[in-house]
Amino acid sequence: MITVGVTTMITPYVRLNGYYATFAVNGLASGAIDTMSSVWIVEMWEELCGPFVQGLQISLGLSAIISPLVANPFLSDTVTEFIGINQRSNHSSLEFMNNMTIATENVIQNKTLVNSTTIAIIELTQTRIQIPYLFVGGLNLVCATIMGGLYYYRPYIRRVIQSAVDERPLDNRRNKMAKMFARINKMFTTELWPSRAVLLLLLLAANTIGLVMAIMLNYNGYWLKFAQSSQIRLTNQMANNISILMWSAFSLSRAICVVLSYYVSPIPVTYACFTVLLVSQILFLIFQGTSIAIIWTGSALIGFGLGPIFANIYQLIESITPVTNLVGALFIFTIGLYMTITSLILGAYVEQFPMIFIYIMLFCCVVPLVLLIVIDLLIKKVIRVNFVNATQ
Numbered sequence: 311m312i313t314v315g316v317t318t319m320i321t322p323y324v325r326l327n328g329y330y331a332t333f334a335v336n337g338l339a340s341g342a343i344d345t346m347s348s349v350w351i352v353e354m355w356e357e358l359c360g361p362f363v364q365g366l367q368i369s370l371g372l373s374a375i376i377s378p379l380v381a382n383p384f385l386s387d388t389v390t391e392f393i394g395i396n397q398r399s400n401h402s403s404l405e406f407m408n409n410m411t412i413a414t415e416n417v418i419q420n421k422t423l424v425n426s427t428t429i430a431i432i433e434l435t436q437t438r439i440q441i442p443y444l445f446v447g448g449l450n451l452v453c454a455t456i457m458g459g460l461y462y463y464r465p466y467i468r469r470v471i472q473s474a475v476d477e478r479p480l481d482n483r484r485n486k487m488a489k490m491f492a493r494i495n496k497m498f499t500t501e502l503w504p505s506r507a508v509l510l511l512l513l514l515a516a517n518t519i520g521l522v523m524a525i526m527l528n529y530n531g532y533w534l535k536f537a538q539s540s541q542i543r544l545t546n547q548m549a550n551n552i553s554i555l556m557w558s559a560f561s562l563s564r565a566i567c568v569v570l571s572y573y574v575s576p577i578p579v580t581y582a583c584f585t586v587l588l589v590s591q592i593l594f595l596i597f598q599g600t601s602i603a604i605i606w607t608g609s610a611l612i613g614f615g616l617g618p619i620f621a622n623i624y625q626l627i628e629s630i631t632p633v634t635n636l637v638g639a640l641f642i643f644t645i646g647l648y649m650t651i652t653s654l655i656l657g658a659y660v661e662q663f664p665m666i667f668i669y670i671m672l673f674c675c676v677v678p679l680v681l682l683i684v685i686d687l688l689i690k691k692v693i694r695v696n697f698v699n700a701t702q
Contacts, residue, residue, distance in 0.1 A: 311454035313339040319447030322440035337646075348624060349638040353469050357629050360571030363621035364564045371561030371617065374530065375554055380445065384438040471500050471632050501636045507692045508631050511685060512640060515623050518681045520644030521674040522619050524652050525587070527645075528670065529556065529612065532656045536667040539660065540598060542605065552609045559613025567618040576622035576629075577686055583622070584679040586615030591672040598668060626685075630693055648674070 317336040324332060351366050352359045503509045530553075537549035544552070563583075570579060590611035597604035623641075627633050652670050659666045 311339075311343060311450050311457060314343065315447045315450030315454060317447075318450060319444050322443045346635065346638070349633055349635050352624055352628050352633040357625075359628055360576065360621060360625040361568045363624050364568045364571060364618060367617075367621050368561050368564045368568075371557045371564065371613075374557040375561070377442075377446070380442050384441050469632060469634055471634060497636065501632070501634045502640070504631065507688060511630060511688055511693065512627065512637060514681050514685050514688070515627050516640050516644040518678040518685070519620060519623050519641050520648040521678045521681075522616065523645045524648040525612070525671055525674045526560075526616055527649050528652055528656060528667070528674075529553075531653065532660050532667055535660050536664050539664040540667075541664075542598065542600070542602060544602070544605070548602075552606060555606065556609040556613040559610045560617040561613075563614045563617035564621070567621070571618075571621075571625065576626040577682075577689075580619055580622045580626070580682060583615045583617075583619050584675065584682060586611050587675045588615075588679065590615060591668065591675050594668050595672065598665075630689065 314336055317332040317339070321329070321332050347366060348363060351362050355362050502512060533553055533556075534546070534549050537544040537552070538546070567579065590608045593604050593608040593611070598608075624633060627637065631637075652674070656667060656670060
């Protein structure tokens with residue numbers, strides 16, 4: 311969290327190459343925090359972790375709602391000034407536009423010839439965006455201090471999973487390198503590959519989480535560009551309000567599941583979430599260019615469907631096999647992988663072909679639904695059968 315705080319605070323002061331470095335370091339640190347915090351909660355409550363993981367993830371939706379509200383007052387304002395050429399210069403209009411300068415605190419974005427005597431200059435006033443960056447970065451440092459204090463109050467003890475296959479001690483005659491590789495191999499086989507069915511379950515769950523989280527991250531990153539480039543062409547303010555609605559629904563659905571996860575298995579809840587997600591994407595696909603009401607409705611449905619899935623998958627896996635740091639790292643790796651692939655596609659084509667946004671969102675909804683069906687069948691037909699036979 312210290313790394314996230316520091317990189318956030320210095321972001322407004324670095325140049326383009328610095329952005330790449332700070333965002334890369336910030337992403338690595340954020341992925342580690344996401345992995346450790348989720349696994350930590352699961353380890354503390356094990357099979358009863360559902361409400362607590364849902365509660366942890368509510369903060370994500372709330373921060374997505376609050377952060378734009380914090381940043382908005384510090385963004386630069388757009389000002390249009392009309393200047394008469396005859397009042398400022400005797401040169402031609404073209405020479406005047408080429409030679410004109412304005413105050414250093416303003417940036418000329420566009421120059422439009424209005425008539426033979428007047429031009430319009432669109433300017434941006436000096437930004438104060440560094441203030442919310444410093445605030446958020448400082449808040450991360452405060453949270454890091456609190457977490458550090460909790461660690462010293464009660465140190466974290468890594469969950470130890472006993473292997474059911476090979477409990478022989480390591481040969482003391484081996485060199486240090488051989489012992490290290492033997493320990494790594496034992497850790498992987500114990501936590502990720504206790505059986506072929508469990509390994510398959512973890513891979514299916516990782517891909518399910520990766521694709522679902524790609525929906526959330528792509529919505530956050532490319533919704534505004536889609537809203538501006540699509541046929542209906544929403545204003546920035548309306549697109550921002552729709553985004554706030556989505557994140558509000560996202561947080562509300564997770565709050566509901568804090569209670570619901572006490573009484574209902576994660577599989578039927580996840581099926582219901584995917585059904586809501588699928589309906590939202592079908593509505594977008596059919597009506598996105600003709601109805602603003604459908605866009606509002608579809609965005610709310612995205613939030614309701616998307617919210618509980620992440621925690622539900624963690625709860626589901628914990629009921630079958632322990633969720634360790636290695637399992638959490640596998641999940642976060644797939645999230646980063648799918649986010650990178652989909653972002654490359656959207657970044658290249660969303661402005662020219664806005665519907666690519668809908669197609670990718672639909673793909674990231676349908677494929678995980680198919681994977682969930684396979685997971686359900688695997689648990690019912692293979693893993694549960696093996697578990698019963700082992701206890702007889």
